[in-house]
Structures are given as structure tokens and as C-alpha cells.
Amino acid sequence: MSDLLGGLMEQLGGGATEKIGSSLGIDPGIIQQAIPIVLPLILGGLKKQSTEFGGQDRVDHILNKYGNPEVLNDIDGHVNQMADKDNFDTNLGGLLGNSGSQITDVLTKNFNIDSSTAMKIIPVVAPLILGYLTKSRDTNPQGSQGFASFLDQNGDGSIVDDVIGFFSGKAPQNQQNSGGGLMDILGGLLGGK
Secondary structure, X not given: OHHHHHHHHHHHHHHHHHHHHHHHOOOHHHHHHHHHHHHXXXXXXXXHHHHHHOHHHHHHHHHHHHOOHHHHHOHHXXXXXXXXXXOOOOOHHHOOOOXXXXXXXXXXXXXXXXXXXXXXXXXXXXXXXHHHHHHHHHHOOOXXXXXXXXXXXXXXXXXXXXXXHHXXXXXXXXXXXXXXXXXXXXXXXXXXX
């Protein structure tokens, strides 16, 4: 998963976090630290959708519907469009269950930002992540089957160990110290602790 995160951050470049931070009126460093939190949440949501609602076809459906790779070519346009919105769905239409709302609370507390700003982070960042995941799938010779390996890095049939292991090793320092709440949320989303 670290390769996936590295590729995503390289694709976004420093400019994206600057633009998102500026749009939300917060330190871009917060966005830089939030992306490694949101990425495994989305992967976990995709894994759960795959397991409970139709396998890889369900993942492809979600990516085809919500993961537009073109958003990566117009980050300014995406950020400006999101800035004009009044309603933000932190749970991404059910993809994250109620974990999006819970993570928003954790972001509010740990990054010392107001809740109305924190609730915008996931909806603003998620389309960029989904666009990148779709691009990764579409450029992989194995298509969605190759992409499926992102959902279970060690092939043991469970993403729980992959996500939590990745998260505990890659989280921002202030998140590691209080990561229990985040671990519980991730574990709940993924169906185990």
C-alpha cells in the first residue's frame, strides 16, 4: 500500500495539497497528513463493497461511476468546484459506512481545526484518490484483477492487517500517539480489529 500512496502523492504533487489547504483555509500540511488516513478508508470501503455486494464487478462499478482520472489533470477546477458546494457527504454515499463522520471527528480533534472545515476534507480529497485508483486500474495490464491486489497486499483474503499495519507505520506522529480511535474506526469499517 505504501507504493500506492507514494504513486498517489507523486501524481498530486505538492501543488495539490497547497491548493486544497488554501481553499479550505488550513495549513496544507494537514492535507498532506490527511491523505494517508483517507486512502486506507477508501480502500477498506471498496473491499467491503467487494465482499458484500458483488465482488470485483462492484469495485469496477464504483470506480467507473465516481473515479474519473481526468480530475488529476484539473485539480484547480476540482478544488474550485468543491469550494462552491454547501453540502459535504463525509461518508461518500455509504462507501465508508459511518466511518467518514467518525474520522472527521478525529481530524477535528487531532489537527485542531473546526468541524465544519474538517468535514470537507474527505469529500474534497476522495475524488482525487478515486481518480488515481481508476487510473491505476486502467493502466494495469491485468485490469481490475491487478487492482484487486491493492485491496489485499499480502493475499491473505483480508485487508484489515494491511491497512492497520500500513496506517500504524505511516501515520503522522501526532496521529500515532492517539491512533487507538483511528484504529478502532478502521477495524470497524473493515470488519475486524
